[in-house]
Amino acid sequence: xxxxxxxxxxxxxxxxxxxxxxxxxxxxxxxxxxxxxxxxxxxxxxxxxxxxxxxxxxxxxxxxxxxxxxxxxxxxxxxxxxxxxxxxxxxxxxxxxxxxxxxxxxxxxxxxxxxxxxxxxxxxxxxxxxxxxxxxxxxxxxxxxxxxxx
Amino acid sequence: xxxxxxxxxxxxxxxxxxxxxxxxxxxxxxxxxxxxxxxxxxxxxxxxxxxxxxxxxxxxxxxxxxxxxxxxxxxxxxxxxxxxxxxxxxxxxxxxxxxxxxxxxxxxxxxxxxxxxxxxxxxxxxxxxxxxxxxxxxxxxxxxxxxxxx
DNA sequence: GCAGATAGTCAGTCTGCTTGACCAGTATAG
DNA sequence: CTATACTGGTCAAGCAGACTGACTATCTGC
Numbered sequence: 001x002x003x004x005x006x007x008x009x010x011x012x013x014x015x016x017x018x019x020x021x022x023x024x025x026x027x028x029x030x031x032x033x034x035x036x037x038x039x040x041x042x043x044x045x046x047x048x049x050x051x052x053x054x055x056x057x058x059x060x061x062x063x064x065x066x067x068x069x070x071x072x073x074x075x076x077x078x079x080x081x082x083x084x085x086x087x088x089x090x091x092x093x094x095x096x097x098x099x100x101x102x103x104x105x106x107x108x109x110x111x112x113x114x115x116x117x118x119x120x121x122x123x124x125x126x127x128x129x130x131x132x133x134x135x136x137x138x139x140x141x142x143x144x145x146x147x148x149x150x
Numbered sequence: 151x152x153x154x155x156x157x158x159x160x161x162x163x164x165x166x167x168x169x170x171x172x173x174x175x176x177x178x179x180x181x182x183x184x185x186x187x188x189x190x191x192x193x194x195x196x197x198x199x200x201x202x203x204x205x206x207x208x209x210x211x212x213x214x215x216x217x218x219x220x221x222x223x224x225x226x227x228x229x230x231x232x233x234x235x236x237x238x239x240x241x242x243x244x245x246x247x248x249x250x251x252x253x254x255x256x257x258x259x260x261x262x263x264x265x266x267x268x269x270x271x272x273x274x275x276x277x278x279x280x281x282x283x284x285x286x287x288x289x290x291x292x293x294x295x296x297x298x299x300x
Numbered sequence: 301g302c303a304g305a306t307a308g309t310c311a312g313t314c315t316g317c318t319t320g321a322c323c324a325g326t327a328t329a330g
Numbered sequence: 331c332t333a334t335a336c337t338g339g340t341c342a343a344g345c346a347g348a349c350t351g352a353c354t355a356t357c358t359g360c
Contacts, residue, residue, distance in 0.1 A: 012263065013270045014178070015199075016289035017171040023296055024164050043347060049165075059307060069308065071348055095307040095356045113162070120163045126295040127288070135288040138281055139166035145276040146173055193316060209338055219339065221317055245325045245338040 020123075028115045037108050039082040044075055047085065048101075048109045055100035057090065084108060170273075178265045187258050189232040194225055197235065198251075198259045205250040207240065234258060 025042060032040050046065035050056070062072035076099050079085045084105035090096035101109060124132035175192060182190050196215035200206070212222035226249050229235045234255035240246035251259065274282035 011290055011293060012266050013273075013286065013289075014171065014174050014266055016286065016293050017167050017174070020289070020292055020296060021164065021167040021171060024167070028164070041346080057307075067347095068349065070310090070350090073308070074347075090307090093307075093357070095354095097308075116162050116164055123163075123292060123295075126299070127291045131288055131291065134284065135292065136163065136166065138277070138285040138288065139163075139170070140161055141277045141281065142170055142273060142285065143161060143166050145273075146170060149276070191315080207338070217316095218318065220319090220341090223339070224316080240338090243326075243338080247339075 024116065024119050027119050028112055031115050032108065032111060035111065037111070039078070040084070040108055044079055044084075045112075047072075047075055047079055047099075048105070048112065051085070051099065051101060053101075055098040057096050058099060059096075061099065079105070174266065174269050177269050178262055181265050182258065182261060185261065187261070189228070190234070190258055194229055194234075195262075197222075197225055197229055197249075198255070198262065201235070201249065201251060203251075205248040207246050208249060209246075211249065229255070 029040070029042050029045075046067075047061060050061050050064040058072050058076055059069050061076070062069040065072060076085060076087060080087050080099075083102055086100050086102055087097050088100075090098045120132065120136075127135075179190070179192050179195075196217075197211060200211050200214040208222050208226060209219050211226070212219040215222060226235060226237060230237050230249075233252055236250050236252050237247050238250075240248045270282065270286075277285075
């Protein structure tokens with residue numbers, strides 16, 4: 001209830017943020033599933049979001065995603081068994097592993113980004129291009145402020 | 151990955167919506183937990199959001215929340231055992247039950263709403279009152295458009 | 301060269317959701 | 331006015347995605 005609605009109320013700020021986000025997420029993961037990547041579930045998004053091109057360690061991904069290394073290890077393992085990432089020993093540290101996107105992992109990343117842009121464009125058509133641009137700008141401002149105030 | 155970030159990119163529309171929402175949710179549920187309602191978890195939010203003042207049926211809540219009646223029954227049961235809702239047989243239908251907020255359930259609802267408004271005010275201080283007002287307006291516009299286009 | 305920090309794994313648990321099968325009460329068509 | 335279909339809710343089982351705690355192996359700083 002980040003947006004509990006007493007009878008009179010609707011459209012708390014929570015709902016206003018959550019609903020579009022859910023619509024977007026459903027579209028993106030739905031399209032990925034339908035488009036030949038059925039093993040990619042929402043939880044795996046963080047890997048694609050936070051992985052660096054040169055490869056990342058599991059702890060690093062976990063840290064960035066705000067979860068435990070055990071949980072991240074499960075996600076990485078799933079993606080590895082389906083060929084979206086490769087996991088190799090890190091030559092510079094015998095304890096560590098290096099996780100990297102494979103060709104098809106990069107495909108997924110690109111596809112997701114494209115879908116996101118597509119949905120954003122649809123929304124622009126819905127509420128007006130200028131309005132969508134303003135909305136994005138204001139959200140960026142809020143986003144940056146929230147990042148700073150940590 | 152409603153917002154997969156290829157190296158160059160940051161701040162996809164997904165991240166811009168998701169991050170503030172997460173901040174808000176954490177604040178609201180954190181404050182509720184700290185403020186004497188530790189049994190209220192994020193999953194229970196839907197009950198407070200969708201319940202009608204006259205009382206609602208389980209199927210109705212499930213429908214509105216977009217989940218199965220079994221799942222909703224679990225949430226309602228949890229809230230009932232902690233005294234936030236009452237569950238009585240529906241006099242007009244022998245199969246059905248009527249779920250209503252108790253006094254303390256209403257308290258929670260009000261507290262959550264207040265917290266939400268508080269966070270919104272903090273954000274206004276962060277990015278500017280006018281900007282926050284514009285942001286809300288644009289989000290409302292998007293929200294309404296998305297509702298309509300179903 | 302040893303003590304403590306770090307990367308990752310194993311095992312167990314919890315929450316929040318699902319599906320499938322079912323029962324009991326209600327509504328309806330013939 | 332009864333047989334049938336529908337509906338509200340429950341029981342049981344299972345899965346996904348997170349968690350904690352305990353452990354091994356390796357690395358690093360003094």
